[in-house]
Amino acid sequence: MNSQSGSLSSESRKSRPLSSPASATDALLRTDRVGKLYPDGQVHALSEVSLEVGRGEHLAVMGPSGSGKSTLLNVLGTLDRPTEGEIYFQGRPLSALSSRNLDRYRSQELGFVFQSFHLLPALTALENVQIPMFETPLAPRDRARKARRLLEVVGMGHRASHQPKQLSVGERQRVAIARALANDPLVILADEPTGNLDSVSAAAIMEIFDQLHGQRGVTIVMVTHDADLARRAQRIVRMQDGRVLEPTRSR
Ligand SMILES: Nc1ncnc2c1ncn2[C@@H]1O[C@H](COP(=O)(O)OP(=O)(O)O)[C@@H](O)[C@H]1O
Numbered sequence: 001m002n003s004q005s006g007s008l009s010s011e012s013r014k015s016r017p018l019s020s021p022a023s024a025t026d027a028l029l030r031t032d033r034v035g036k037l038y039p040d041g042q043v044h045a046l047s048e049v050s051l052e053v054g055r056g057e058h059l060a061v062m063g064p065s066g067s068g069k070s071t072l073l074n075v076l077g078t079l080d081r082p083t084e085g086e087i088y089f090q091g092r093p094l095s096a097l098s099s100r101n102l103d104r105y106r107s108q109e110l111g112f113v114f115q116s117f118h119l120l121p122a123l124t125a126l127e128n129v130q131i132p133m134f135e136t137p138l139a140p141r142d143r144a145r146k147a148r149r150l151l152e153v154v155g156m157g158h159r160a161s162h163q164p165k166q167l168s169v170g171e172r173q174r175v176a177i178a179r180a181l182a183n184d185p186l187v188i189l190a191d192e193p194t195g196n197l198d199s200v201s202a203a204a205i206m207e208i209f210d211q212l213h214g215q216r217g218v219t220i221v222m223v224t225h226d227a228d229l230a231r232r233a234q235r236i237v238r239m240q241d242g243r244v245l246e247p248t249r250s251r
């Protein structure tokens with residue numbers, strides 16, 4: 001994994017042209033019969049989930065409330081551990097990574113976007129975007145410069161000095177996406193990123209995802225309830241009762 005995060009070279013290393021649909025040989029992320037039983041759980045939040053996410057793929061995950069969508073994103077992002085099965089990133093089992101390499105995977109290769117943004121209220125947009133960069137050797141001036149550039153990518157360059165409370169919810173989500181991009185992740189894991197947004201703001205967020213996917217080759221795994229937004233992904237995976245159902249379409 002890279003140790004040069006934040007540099008232009010790491011960006012070019014990671015940016016890739018649009019790949020063809022996922023194939024068995026080019027999975028960036030793969031789950032092999034992953035199960036999750038929470039300690040107090042009566043039912044399996046995940047059961048026998050075998051899923052491949054192709055390099056550069058844009059995947060939407062849909063399913064009723066309680067079907068395991070958030071649990072799936074959390075285990076992919078190592079915010080939580082599966083109780084059965086294995087997850088592979090670039091062919092390497094996550095369970096074999098040292099805690100240091102797991103931290104690195106989480107902070108350097110992944111970007112998280114949540115329904116409720118999770119911005120720090122006392123910080124400006126520019127400062128919020130820099131938070132993940134504190135774990136990198138980037139100099140303060142470079143951090144700020146990069147954060148400003150990422151705010152411009154999401155159309156928020158003019159709001160850099162604003163705090164979250166001074167922003168609309170749609171604007172807050174844009175800042176959260178800029179923060180997710182701080183370390184040039186290969187993958188963005190987004191859990192209902194438009195769930196708190198009106199349809200216009202939601203469409204704007206989807207534009208940003210389309211752009212990240214199309215122009216930067218970022219792999220996106222996005223949970224959504226919105227069928228119209230899900231259709232903009234390359235593939236829709238449906239979940240029910242902790243299981244992944246047969247894929248219904250791909251383009
Ligand atoms: N921390 C937890 N402890 C126990 N059960 C949980 C926990 N988180 C989720 N669950 C259960 O796991 C199942 C899947 O939840 P979740 O992944 O949040 O579903 P979704 O995101 O699709 O709504 C649900 O039955 C939920 O109640």
Ligand SMILES: [Mg+2]
Pocket residue numbers: 069070071191
């Ligand atoms: Mg959820």
